[in-house]
Amino acid sequence: MKRTKYPIDKIIQILAEAELPNTSIADVCRKYSIARTTFDKWRQKYKGFSSSEAKRLKAVEDENSRLKRLLAEKELEIQVLRDIVKKNF
Numbered sequence: 595m596k597r598t599k600y601p602i603d604k605i606i607q608i609l610a611e612a613e614l615p616n617t618s619i620a621d622v623c624r625k626y627s628i629a630r631t632t633f634d635k636w637r638q639k640y641k642g643f644s645s646s647e648a649k650r651l652k653a654v655e656d657e658n659s660r661l662k663r664l665l666a667e668k669e670l671e672i673q674v675l676r677d678i679v680k681k682n683f
Contacts (some may be wrong), residue, residue, distance in 0.1 A: 609637055
């Protein structure tokens with residue numbers, strides 16, 4: 595299947611469409627060219643979310659990953675400085 599990155603709004607819309615009566619999950623997955631496992635992951639992650647809540651979750655996750663990278667860089671700098679100090683003494 596072709597990899598497509600759907601925005602959160604579209605994911606919420608797809609999940610809502612699958613919840614409609616007379617609509618099967620397989621039909622929705624085929625319509626949007628997504629795997630059933632992808633659909634299940636989305637449903638597990640965004641179940642019960644509104645579009646704005648899902649956007650906020652994504653923003654918090656992005657900020658969290660950015661902060662983790664910054665922390666890793668600082669830890670690396672500290673370790674390099676400790677190694678330099680050990681060599682000098």
